[in-house]
Amino acid sequence: MSLQDAVAKYIKDGQLIALEGFTHLIPHAAAHEIIRQGRRDLTAIRMTPDIIYDQMVGMGCIKKLIFSFMGNPGVGLLKRVRDSIEHEYPSAITYEEYSHSAMANAYEAGAAGLPCAIFRGFLGAELAKVNPNIKHVICPFTGEKLAAVPSVQPEVSVIHAQRANKRGEVLIEGIIGVQKEAVLAAQKAIVTVEEIVDDFDDMHPNTCILPHFVVDAICVVPGGAHPSYSHNYYQRDNAAYKEWAAISADRDLFAKWMEDNVMSVGPEVFEGRVAHLRGAK
Amino acid sequence: MVEFTPDEMMTIAASRLLTNDDVCFVGIGAPSAACNVARLTHAPDITLIYESGTLGTAPNVLPLSIGDGELCDTAVTTVSVPEMFRYWLQGGHVTVGFLGAAQIDKFGNLNTTVIGDYHNPKIRLPGGGGAPEIATSAHQVFITSKQALRGMVEAVDFYTSLGHGTGGNDREDTYGVKTKGPTVLITDLAVWKPDPETKEFTVVSIHEGVTRDDLQATCGWSIKYAQDVRETPVPTELELNTLRDLQSRTAIAHSL
Numbered sequence: 001m002s003l004q005d006a007v008a009k010y011i012k013d014g015q016l017i018a019l020e021g022f023t024h025l026i027p028h029a030a031a032h033e034i035i036r037q038g039r040r041d042l043t044a045i046r047m048t049p050d051i052i053y054d055q056m057v058g059m060g061c062i063k064k065l066i067f068s069f070m071g072n073p074g075v076g077l078l079k080r081v082r083d084s085i086e087h088e089y090p091s092a093i094t095y096e097e098y099s100h101s102a103m104a105n106a107y108e109a110g111a112a113g114l115p116c117a118i119f120r121g122f123l124g125a126e127l128a129k130v131n132p133n134i135k136h137v138i139c140p141f142t143g144e145k146l147a148a149v150p151s152v153q154p155e156v157s158v159i160h161a162q163r164a165n166k167r168g169e170v171l172i173e174g175i176i177g178v179q180k181e182a183v184l185a186a187q188k189a190i191v192t193v194e195e196i197v198d199d200f201d202d203m204h205p206n207t208c209i210l211p212h213f214v215v216d217a218i219c220v221v222p223g224g225a226h227p228s229y230s231h232n233y234y235q236r237d238n239a240a241y242k243e244w245a246a247i248s249a250d251r252d253l254f255a256k257w258m259e260d261n262v263m264s265v266g267p268e269v270f271e272g273r274v275a276h277l278r279g280a281k
Numbered sequence: 282m283v284e285f286t287p288d289e290m291m292t293i294a295a296s297r298l299l300t301n302d303d304v305c306f307v308g309i310g311a312p313s314a315a316c317n318v319a320r321l322t323h324a325p326d327i328t329l330i331y332e333s334g335t336l337g338t339a340p341n342v343l344p345l346s347i348g349d350g351e352l353c354d355t356a357v358t359t360v361s362v363p364e365m366f367r368y369w370l371q372g373g374h375v376t377v378g379f380l381g382a383a384q385i386d387k388f389g390n391l392n393t394t395v396i397g398d399y400h401n402p403k404i405r406l407p408g409g410g411g412a413p414e415i416a417t418s419a420h421q422v423f424i425t426s427k428q429a430l431r432g433m434v435e436a437v438d439f440y441t442s443l444g445h446g447t448g449g450n451d452r453e454d455t456y457g458v459k460t461k462g463p464t465v466l467i468t469d470l471a472v473w474k475p476d477p478e479t480k481e482f483t484v485v486s487i488h489e490g491v492t493r494d495d496l497q498a499t500c501g502w503s504i505k506y507a508q509d510v511r512e513t514p515v516p517t518e519l520e521l522n523t524l525r526d527l528q529s530r531t532a533i534a535h536s537l
Contacts, residue, residue, distance in 0.1 A: 022333055022362050023348025047362070048410075071407035073309075073346030078407075085405050097394075100332060101370070101414040104363040120371055124390075124443025124456040125413035130399045145457065174353045175333045178362045231350055238345050238535045 003192060003224075003267045006217035007033045010156050010188045011042075018045040018154040018186065019052060022177025023073055024231060027160040028052055029224035029270050030192050032262045035059045045152055047103045047178060051227070051244050054078040055262070057093060058254055065095040066152075068103040072248075075241050079248040089251065097131055102149045107178045109151035110185025121147035157186035160225045161210075162233060164193045165200050168212030174231030176208050183210055190217045192224040194233050223270035226277075234277040285516050287469035288427070290488045292318060292524055293516045295379075295425050295467040301326040305377040306370060306415050309347050311425040312379035314524065315467075317343060321523045330369065332411040334360045342534040343527060351534075366411070370418045378419030380412055384437045385426050387481045387502045388451075389444025389463030391416070392437040399439060409441045416442035421461040428468045428499035435502045445480035452480075470496055472513055481505060486513040 001009075011017060011034060019027050031052035034042075043064040046053055050072055056062050058080030070078055083089045098106070105117035118137060122128040128136075128147070137148045159179040161172045170191050172179055183189040191210070196218070200209060227240035247257045261269075285293075288311075295315035299305060301324045307316045320327050320339065328337050333348035337357030344352055353359045360369070369375065382391035383406050393412060397403030416422055422444070426432055444463045445452050452458050466473040466482050470491045473482040484496065485507045497504050516524075 023346045024333070024350070024353075067408070069408050069410035070405075073348070075345070077405075082405050086402065097408055099409045099413040100362070100411040101366040104366045108363040108367070119367065119414075120418065121414050123413075123417045123458050124440060124446060124452070125409065125416075126399075126440035127394070127409065127413065174350065175335065175348050175359055176361050177333070177348075180361065181363060229350055231353065236345070236349065241345070 001217045001219055003029060003033050003219040003221055006190045006219050007037055010190055010216060011039055013039055014041040015155045016043045016045070018152065018157045018182050020046060020157065020159050020177060020179050020182040021225065021228065022047060022175060024175040024177065024229060025160045025172070025179065025225050026050070026052060026228035027158050027192055027224065028226055028228065029221040029267045030158045030160070030190065031056060033267060035061055035258070035262055045154055047100060048073065049078065049081065051241070054080040054248055055258065057081045057084050058090065058248070059258060060090045062093055065093060066098070067095065068098045068100045072241060072244055076245050080254060083251070096133060097127055098134070098149060099125070099127065102134070102147065103152070104178055106149050106152040107181035107185055110153040111181040114151055116148050116150055118146050118148050152185055154182070154186045156188045156190065157182040158190045159183060160192045160230070162193065162230055163195050163197050164191065164218045165197050167199070168215060168218060169200060170210040170215055170218065171200060171203065172208045172210070180208060180210065183214055188216045189214060190219065191215050192219045192221040194222050194224070194230055196220055221267045221270055223272070223274035224267065226270050226273045229277070234274040237277055283516065283518060283521060285521055287488065289516060289521060289524055290513065291425060291427070291467055291469040293520045294472055294488070294513055295423065296322065296520070298423060298465060298467070299324050299327055299377065303376045304328040304330065304374055305379055306330050306332070306375045306411070306419055308380050309344070310381050312381055313343055314527065315425065316379060317527060318520065318524050321527065322520055330365070330375065332362070332365060334362055334365045336360060336369065341530065343531040345535055366414065370414060373418070375415070375419040376421070378415035378422045380415065380422060380424050380442070382424065382426060384432055384434055385424060385466070386434055386437045386444070388446060388448050389422070389424060389466065389475065389482060390437050390440050390446065391424070391442045391444060392439045394439045394441045396438055412442040416444070416462070417458045417460060419460060421464045424463055424466045426466065426468055428470050428496070430499060430501050433500045433502070445475060448480045449478070470499065474507070476505070483507045484510055486511040488513045489515050
């Protein structure tokens with residue numbers, strides 16, 4: 001399925017969606033397609049809202065963020081998200097904030113079909129006071145006070161992976177983050193991949209593979225994680241991450257960048273963007 | 282006489298505190314540099330864990346983010362993020378959590394969430410990430426911070442992660458936390474340790490060429506000193522060369 005068709009078919013205004021990829025395999029091409037199709041009022045979950053949610057917030061797609069770390073990793077702050085929070089530009093957003101441990105547990109609980117996640121967390125952490133969805137339960141066996149948060153169960157999850165095979169199975173390698181949990185927790189899952197191969201017959205028996213019956217759309221978008229990376233395909237574009245700080249800091253520069261690099265192009269541009277990053281890793 | 286910068290002294294002083302037996306959950310920035318200098322000098326068998334799921338990693342260059350491919354390529358194994366936080370951190374396998382912060386108070390409580398009111402922020406910071414649970418699940422916590430009045434404050438605006446709370450036994454009495462919490466603070470000017478009773482950070486060694494006036498001018502609380510304050514041993518040539526080689530390899534790798 002084309003990425004355009006998958007986004008048009010599965011992602012609707014006002015939905016609860018997750019785009020995952022923990023510093024690796026971040027679905028940039030899919031985020032750009034959501035922006036191009038003008039989705040609005042999304043509640044967007046992501047452990048680490050980085051450049052893609054900065055772009056989606058800056059373009060007015062998102063009304064609420066659910067997250068645990070909001071930054072351009074290793075580089076700095078997200079200026080579009082901050083502009084929205086601090087100055088309501090281009091519109092106000094609300095947010096619901098957790099820790100990584102809480103979000104990871106919540107995805108796992110979602111994948112397990114449970115209503116909530118229970119873990120040892122938020123001890124002395126003030127987020128528990130400002131986020132009413134961080135609660136506690138008492139262990140019925142030991143009496144220990146444990147943190148509880150609602151499970152994450154998106155209407156649609158979107159991830160990027162290395163490859164799929166002709167049966168529609170998806171392979172994820174390297175830093176696998178919470179992608180498996182995000183797909184299993186969701187009602188619908190869209191996966192962009194670098195390529196489609198015949199089969200996975202030569203893979204290690206414990207390789208992380210999502211079987212075809214949990215994936216609703218597979219879209220081939222070579223380079224679709226740029227400027228993040230695809231392990232064994234291309235490296236991270238660190239220069240692009242560093243450049244984002246300046247683009248994001250200026251409303252007009254941001255608008256022009258989005259027009260030139262997102263609105264007036266399509267998913268096919270990603271392959272060219274990673275050409276100089278292939279080879280080494 | 283070897284020349285060095287305050288930042289280099291901070292990183293090297295921090296690296297000396299890590300041992301071969303440590304399993305260290307590494308924050309990005311200064312903690313990452315310190316952990317890798319330790320690994321490349323006196324602690325080659327140290328286990329470094331980054332929250333992206335890379336366990337036992339040995340990067341040749343410092344990562345830009347906690348999830349660089351370099352970390353995965355050199356790791357003993359790479360696990361999912363839920364497994365990392367549930368089994369490895371919450372399960373009690375991490376001996377040292379190594380954190381930095383935008384704001385720190387004298388009891389080692391850290392703020393990376395917000396300056397001002399949470400619901401009406403003056404400055405919105407990135408948030409806690411892994412820190413809230415690292416701070417309570419790791420057996421002990423090391424903290425690095427550059428000294429500045431806006432960073433070292435009497436009271437943090439927001440408790441992103443718990444240190445010693447209001448001091449004394451507050452950590453265990455109020456929150457039931459049994460791990461040690463912050464046991465050392467390494468700044469660009471000094472090394473600090475909590476007073477055994479009050480748990481307030483007190484200066485135990487001052488870096489070469491730094492005065493007590495320098496320390497107080499960059500710290501928002503009234504500083505207490507340990508009885509026996511020493512001078513931090515200056516970096517050895519090996520330590521300094523190791524750090525600089527690591528940083529120059531990193532600069533080249535990140536400019537590609």
